[in-house]
Amino acid sequence: MSTFEPNTVGFLCNWCSYAGADLAGVSRIQYPTNMRVIKVMCSGRVEPGMVLELLEAGADGVMVTGCHIGDCHYITGNLHTKRKYALLQRLLAKTGLEPQRIRLEWNSAAEGQRFANLVKEFTEQIRSAGPTPLRAPTPDAAKLLNIRAAKAAANGFRLRALVGKEEKLVTTGNVYGDRVTQDEFTKAMDEAVETEFQIHRIHIILQDGPRSVKDIAKQLGMQPRTVLSYMVALRQRGWVDVKEAVEGTPLYAAQ
Amino acid sequence: MTTPRIGVFVCRCGINIAAYVDVPKVVEYAKTLPGVAYAEENMYTCSSDGLNKIKEAIKRHSLERVVVASCTPRTHEPLFQATCEEAGVNKYLFEMANIRDQCSWVHMKEPERATEKAEDLIRMAVAKAALLEPGEEPEIDVNPSTLVIGGGVAGMRAALSLANQGFTVTIVEKEPSLGGKLRSFDSLFPHKQKASGIIEPLIQSVTTHPRISVFTESSVKSVHGFIGNFDIGIDTKKGPESLNVGTIIVAVGAEILKPKGLYLYGEDPRVITQSELELMLRAGGVDSKRIVMIQCAGSRNEERPYCSRICCNEAVKNAITLIESGSEAYIIYRDLQTYGIHYSKLEQEAKRRGVKFLKYQAERPPTVSACPQSLRVSLYSPTVNEEIDLEADLIVLSTPLIPISDAKELSQMLKVPLESNGFFMEAHVKLRPIDFATDGIFVCGTAHSPKDVGESIAQALGAASRASIPMAKRRVRTAAITSQVDQTKCSGCGTCIDVCPYNAIRKNEKGLAETIAAVCKGCGVCGATCPEKAITMHHFTDEQIQAQGLAALEED
């Protein structure tokens, strides 16, 4: 275990977190070397898809840090970070990867010690989670499929639109002025995440060649019924279509 | 496309980096990275000698991208960028790897791993550099003229200062005459100057100033555009007018609460507000023997949870005036807001002259009852721990300033926010008290929050200074770190407009989103949010971030 050195990536916002990391340096506060930092202007720039991408590519863990709520240099940027991170957590939960492989923290420009502690903690957290199952050359196929599906879902229109509209929907309301409660929204979100995740799983599978609903159901451990309903959605989106019919069973393939 | 020629400069920073990171090894490693055409080390890259070496290398090795691995970009990026520009490389083709503050200084005990990390950081920087694009810093012309909404003391003072600085100013005032709330004041605390002594000369110089035009009995009906170039529609008594200005100052002031039903106000003529007392004093005084003033009448409560700042001082000032004219004055208060030097003195003077102060508790406010020949105020005084009854001939309620009735309408027109109490909300409570988050629009006076005349004037002058900045330069220039909407992908859903805190994105005539580059602050939230992924965040593109991340994970 101790021989395992986690490869982690940290997204730091320019104004507070990155400055806090610099302060740790100026104050010579020592911390583990495991994290590689990517500077963004605002933590709100970080998309769930970006994080999932890194996990897919074999990162053992990814941390996102921004200004404390209320301190955001861009006034409300980190509020968006929060919402996007919530989606990221939902999707990661679907993939079967350990939830502790990602972490969101706020760190101010005055918190050098705290930043060092965060890196220490996070490194230990990942160390105990163990190496990612997705590391090449022998990644866990099922989990790899899941993380790809999750990434595709995160980058897809539906989930991005939902997260983007969350604030407006639960505060001022939509263009027709009808508001939804946070709970209603959460329900809608859960539902959407599940659908998008499954749809993309199926879509990815079909990209490797035509399959019947039954086969897919077997491979994904789902009810054929459910698969079929997703298939309908996939066809509506024009992502898949019936390739051929073998003994009456239609085989579907990605367009 | 062929990867551009990249130059890498690794700084030893004396021993700050070199003592913990094997710099020569790192340089050798850098040379092996894709696209790196040249790499060298410097003792101090930020020294003039170091900077010259960068410029020479750019020329000698015809470098198209520059990576410096040294300290933090937060302090040194501008210096290196300037150097690149001098050597003909656009500043946005420069990238830094922070191998001191975030590497050598924090891994002093693990030189090998620090060296590895430095190599990784440089690999990441190089990967990003390969994808960097030159940036043109957007500039827009600024019309050197200002619209001041509101012709009270704040608006007039702001207008006058800007006009004196050489800018043209238009004041739009609802009322038939300039002067605002101050018209209804008798004298002003702390020094009891006559209010008229302040406004009349001000009105004089404003109305006679060659660069100021005034529209009274007029109101702003429409606002379009952005900093430097706002199109304004006004309704004047002579019909609609339109003008174009570079900046806008909101100085609409506030209104004074008339507390219907509170302490018999509106039911008994002997219960009046502080501002009504001002009018009486202006008209020559009152003949009541005993006057009782009640503070926080309608403020610091559930409905209006704010302190109106000026009421205590106004009450104390008026109480002194009344005592001078032989009346007896009581002030019933919760917390006396006589802050700072002048108001502390005013409070002491009042106590010396025999104004009587009685504290009451929010939980147990006083009650007022009418008797045929006088009024009775009953209150519980915690100080003496008793119920006290006071006979009064006149009761004066110190009521708060409240937002103007059409604040909401105006805020929507200007696309600037109001805070929970309905006053205009500045960009940052501490460090940007006069700016709105939206460039080119500023606030001053009681439109922002209750404040006294001196404070309003200070803020007005401040607004004049803030507004003068873009106008003095005639143009606004911002970093090229801005977002850009791909018109072919945009579906016009407007999500980006919702999330942008600076109103930097607008819908164009095609109903599609469009970034106003000069107003964009480059946070990238819109890019991260756009459902269609139609927005490119320059200098922090998806591809650049992805490249950095994947480079971080490369095994070597």
Add this chain to the structure above:
Amino acid sequence: MKPVLVIGGGIAGIQASLDLADRGTKVHLVERTPSIGGVMAQLDKTFPTMDCSICILAPKMIECYRHPNITIHTQSEVIGLEGNVGDFRIKVLEHPRSVDATKCTGCALCSEKCPVKKPSAFQVGLGQRKAIYLAFPQAVPLIATIDREACLWFTKGVCRTCEKVCTSKAVDYEQKENIVDLNVSSVIVATGFEQYDPKDIGEYGYGRYKNVLTALEFERLVCASGPTGGVLNRPSDGKVSHNIAFIQCVGSRTQTSGYSYCSASCCMYATKEAVLIKEHEPSSHVTIFYMDLKTFGKGFQGFVDRARSHWGVEYIRGRPGEIREDPVTKNLTILYENTEVGRVERLDADLVVLCTAAIPHRDNAKLATVLGIGQDEYGFFANPDPVASPVETDRPGIYSCGSCHGPRDIPESVAEASATAAKAAEDAARAEGVA
């Protein structure tokens, strides 16, 4: 167009400089200490938004330093002024840093090796710095300076360690003081305030009792970049304090020892510090003794209401008469009359914080003489007409902003700073002949 002189590198001076520089006016910013930033750089958070102070200030400090139109003179003072508005001739005395600013990289290796320890002014004496030192980690400019009174080389003619360890050869013991002549159109005074020293109020035992601190000392104690890394280790025994009391109006609103005026910001910064304690440790018991709760600023009342209802900060109306220390435990007992119930009570505390008056800076008299401007009865710079001309001194072309002319909070100082910039811009325009 002539430049403008700004005296004082706190938040007010910084804002005035940036406003003018951004509109294209050259600015000379004169600061008496080795770094700009002023008191705000020492604060942990700011009320009522609880913004991290240095987070929002540092970018402005760096912007100032990098701005092509701003020249910063640190460790400097204005020693001469002649002429009139539009044409002031100024003499600025630059004290030697003994470090070559063009060479120093701020790596702080020198102070690491320097053998001499001195109480750090930035940590209000709670922490230490060396004889050669950086004012604080985010100092601007980030250049070391030698305290010649402390340095062994200057006092005893030995050591020179810093010179040996400095790899960029920046140490220069020979550096002389330097006088700069400036010709400016206007002068902006933003020299700030200082804190009343509560030693004179014997009954509170400040200086006698280790666990009685001033609010500024506490600010460092609670700050993540402070001497204890933000942990409330009290001075006497390093124990973490859970029972803390704040006393308002220490040296203010008094007719006896101290100043008679209200310092305007204490009620709020006490509330802020109280909330900080609760954020660190919600189970802590925090009490604020006040006379009148001054909640007159934007968002103040809401902030206090929240401190009370959400954080459970206790407010007691009463001015304590005495603080006592247990000789063994060093715990404190506060004796006071609770004027909300008219009863004499006592309260035990691990730590007591004195919210002291904001008073005129000791150098005001000297500067007033040099600039030929007036002071008020307390020693603040005077504004003859605070209502109509809130930032004008009694000498045309010289303006004052921030807490150098009376107690102010940050937003008021910032607004006034911009106001002085506008006045200076008007002067310049007049000089340019813009009628």
Add this chain to the structure above:
Amino acid sequence: MKYALYLGCTVQTEQYGYEASVRTTMPRLGVELVDMTGVSCCGFPPFSSVSELAWLYSSARNMAIAEGMGLPIFALCNGCHLSFVETKHKLEHSPELKAKMNEKLAREGLRYEGKAELIHIFELLHDVVGKDKITAAVSNPLEGLRFAAHPGCHAIRPSRIGRPDDPENPKKLDDLITWLGAEAADYPEKIDCCGSSLAAASGKTVLDIAGEKLKAVKRRGFDGLVTTCPFCFKVYDNKQRAIQATVGDRELEVPVFYYTQLLGLAIGVDQESLGLDLNQSPIDPVLEKIGGK
């Protein structure tokens, strides 16, 4: 070192122990005490609420007598000393008042110039006699004993008109105790009032207040309480039984001494001539410890 000894009423009528110990110890430290003739009550500051003039007159009169003797007044009692200091202060700042006084004094052939120096026992022992003389005189150091110093309010307040010690952090009596070889530790209740000035208003309150202090002194493990004020002594020592009754604690026993009594013991004066048998608090345990040596 020659002083006009002003005893005042309380000492002469009931606090003989103080007088005795002063008369026997001072000369051994080279302090010569000359008795005053024709003196009256100091005027007693609270009396000013009845007639300020009468109060000022009594004080001025006594000071005038001392002036006549050409000696500084050494007033044993905190109250008397304060009364003189306050009167002197008032007359200094009001020529009219001074004239009025002299007009009245003239009828007795007296004149008040304001030249009379006033000295408090703290000043005399701590500042004039001083550490060296006292430590040198100590033949029987009071080692192993820990005393709570009680300077008494009037020795330190009102501070603005000049009192012998710091109002918030008085130290002189502590020094004096340590110079005798004993220990004097700081304690929070040190400057608490004995309550005696409330005697007229509410006897019980006096006992409650005094009781709190004695409890603290006992709780903090002192061997006894030391003072130089007859009023304070009267409460803590003479009324100690009453205090026990009021606070309902028969065990509340605290030996109380005049400083000059301890001084005497330390420099080898025999116990009888120090009036120790007049102390009503249980001082024997302490005496045993001392006598032991």
